[in-house]
Amino acid sequence: MALGASHRLQDGVVAVETMTRFALAVLALASGVYTYLGVRSLLDGSPTAVFFAAIIYSASVSVAIYAFWSYMGRFYPHVTGAAARGAMLGVMALGCAMIIAMSSWLNAAALAGSAALEQHLAETVEDYTADLDKAHQNALAAQSLLPDIQRTSERFARLAEDERESGALTGTNGSGSVVQLLSQMSAQLGELESGIIASRERVTNLFDQGRTHLETMRTLVSAPGAIAPRSDQFSAEVVALSGVITSLQQTSIAPSVKRAAEDLSLGFIAPVADGRAADLANRQDQVMATIRASVAAQSTVLSQAADDILAREPVAERRFVPLSSAEAVLRYADDFIPAWAGAISIDLLPAVLVFMLAVVHRVIRRQDERLPFAHRITAAELLEALEVRRAVERSGLDPEDAIRQAETHDSDSDHPTNITNLDMPPKLPRKGPQA
Secondary structure, eight states, rough: OOOHHHHHHHHHHHHHHHHHEEEHHHHHHHHHHHHHHHTTTTSOHHHHHHHHHHHHHHHHHHHHHHHHHHHHHHHHOOOOHHHHHHOOOOOOHHHHHHHHIIIHHHHHHHHHHHHHHHHHHHHHHHHHHHHHHHHHHHHHHHGGHHHHHHHHHHHHHHHHHHHHHOTTSOOSSSHHHHHHHHHHHHHHHHHHHHHHHHHHHHHHHHHHHHHHHHHHHHHHHHHHSSSHHHHHHHHHHHHHHHHHHHHHHHHHHHHHHHHHHHHHHHTTOOOOOSSSSSSHHHHHHHHHHHHHHHHHHHHHHHHHHHHHHSSSSSOOOOOOOOOHHHHHHTGGGGGGGGHHHHHHHHHTTTHHHHHHHHHHHHHHHHHTTTSHHHOOHHHHHHHHHHHHHHHHHHOOOOOHHHHHHHHHHHHSSSSSSGGGGGOOOOOOOSOBOOO
């Protein structure tokens, strides 16, 4: 049974030898093709130079892969010593690492390069969307002050009107110093209000422009066709969007609000009381002092609110870096594990064949070791033994005496005696199936 199994395994090894070479050649060729596609995206220059450079590199990779796995398939299964097999495994590991370094990542670039570039563009769109939203929020932060400014301006205007009509503050109606001061404060706050409203319109226009650029960028990410021209157009949109974001940051009216708030208090100039009667002039001074305190309080509130807005973290300058397909695959390797697995498998699948052959040859050796000597000897070895016996008989020596003489000669000499030189024809080649 063991003899039959051993022969069947040997016949199987011989039968798949051609298929093994064919499989190695196909895998090496496939790796070379994908390597060509990957390396072509990395090279710059004229189309002719890029073509020949990529062809030469991919051909070198194919030959190297085929030669390496052919050597491993030929030698590794027949290495039996533990140290020698460990050394061969070390060589195999080194070769696999070199194959991955020179081929597998380029194969992955060919398999998933376009998808990786699209992901890079998509993540860039998300980053710039966040930047645009943040710049828009910072620019609109001063708009939150508009209701307070409007309310204060209307209050000063209403007090001025009440004083003019009924003398609500001084007890004497008419357009005097108090009315003049209240109207002045209302006018200053009204100018600040107009500036904030105008800023809001400009911010809205810039934000609409930014959203238009973002929409174009999203369209380029998902549009069909080659990725290279889309990436170039995407870069142009990024430049335009960066300009919009910078303009939004410069459009913030918070600095103007802070300066206007300080002017309300520091630049406060109260008119001289114009009442003819001393009592009226005194009442006007008291009201204007009250107005001054109210303006100072309002100035402090606006200035503090403007400081809070200016303390917000500005949008950091972002620089878009275009990537090649190979660089994109390396950067986003975690998202393209199936592509990497396929690229590496093309190059390292022959290792499975090598280990399979090693297991089969080991089984054959173990089965042969358990067979009797008569089952292990080949027909050629049997014919050679018969020729040796005939040569010994022609020499007139007893076979046992000839063996003892040979052993004695071997013990006294560094070179063993070859008893087959005794008038014996040349050795037959050691071929043929085992007996």
